[in-house]
Amino acid sequence: MARKGRRTNDGRSPKRGLGCYDATLMSFASNCPNDCPPADALDANGEVIRFVRNDPPTADDLKTYADEGKASDDACRACALSVLVRMEDVPIARKAMPWFKKRLVARANLTAVHGRIKQSGPHLFHYSFWVDAAHIGTLHGQFAVVGP
């Protein structure tokens, strides 16, 4: 799923705290458009929450909308994982949309090496997370189910 070759993005800020890490050499899923993630996406840094089916989470739980072959009018957002950045938004989502009650809540602590992140969509606390190609297929190991 990783895009072949490396590409640079001079607009991105350099990574901090990871001496061997160079953000300009990061690559993303092959189903992402060339200008994706957007230039104003930030390094992943901190806790994110994702709704999953399995405990422990599997690679299937971290498939993007695009990975599942679903049509979207926003190819860049579709090749990202949806995550929340506040645990208190979990009950809000579950109360409003019963679909979320069918999923488990998993949490991960991410760093810059895992990818880039940006608020997207109408919901204030929804973020799109573009996984660095090096972590596609293994990132589920970072997630742990924290609640039903």
Place this chain on the structure above:
Amino acid sequence: MTFAWSPLARSRALVPPSVRHVLYYFDGPKMVVALDSEGRQVLGVAADEDDDGTTRWVFAPAPPERLAALLRTGAGLRALFQGGPVELHDLREAWESVGAWSLASDDVPEELLPDADAELPALTDDVRTYLLAEQAQLVEQRSRVARTKMFFSGAPVHGRRGISAAFAADAIAGYQHLVSLAYGHRRRGGLSSTGPIPEREGSALLLTDMPRGSVGFELVEDDDQARVLPTDLSDVVAQVGALLDAAAASDAAYAETVAEFDRRVVEAMHGFLSRLRNAGASMRMEVHEREYVFTLERLTEAADRASSVLREEADRPLVGKLIGFLPTDRRFELETRQGVVKGRVSRDANTGQISQFFMAECTAHLSVIIVERLAHTTEAFTLVGVEPPRKS
């Protein structure tokens, strides 16, 4: 695996609502504002999924006023899904429907509905501001279609328990007949003295609501198009409201207002008012932003005035100076040797040509309505056209 619960039978083949806005996205839309197959705004939430990735959605009517309140306060999400019809749709990717049901919200299991204390998840400021503006616009557009509320009191009304069905049917039918004639006159420019009402189908009003806390009815034009200008029928119900009020007000107001209407409309108005009066009813009428109160005394006077003798003088030339002319309000003032004559400007008049005579001497051509009632004569003038002055 299939869903744990499904309605017993599909009510009918339903087209999935078409999405206008996504309110919550998480690996795809999970809450949307959409339009159902009849063009009504609905709010949908993702409620369940099966192992094949089919998502079950529940959609509930979301009129603009209620959606705006939800956007402003965040509260009231569950209320949209209570006490009314909802639609269930099992949707695969690409919004392909593989099952659909229309049913009462009470028939939907609790676990498929938003919780009683569910809030609208926080939206970005841009999205919230945009949606609020859109909903406000939709509310405004609703006022551009014909809408009348009639509230009754008096003899046909039995406290808060109800209203005589025969009276209610008679009153609604009488009002609809009056509006249909006025609409036909508006559309065709005239009515034959008898026979079918032209374009009657375009004047149909729907009984959509019985306003709570009162004994009354709301009648609305069947039109769900987004509109910038009022519909013809919207204008007509406003004119009919003004005519009814003028009939209750004074001979002068009535003479001036009735000039705009065909005689068949006046007959229908007399019939409508007489029915209400004979039943001992009182009525409060809301037409768009206007409110008209018809006590039994006012109804009696209006019915009596509507039966007065009307005569029309098609062309009365008057020489004078056009000292007042308001083409938008359709008003004029003509200074003559006998005094100032005031009145309305005909809808058919050439206002551009008339404006050239503003503050100039001219011969004004007026149509005159004469109301003869209780041994009094009242005249109302409508300016039809002007021309250079000639001796009268």
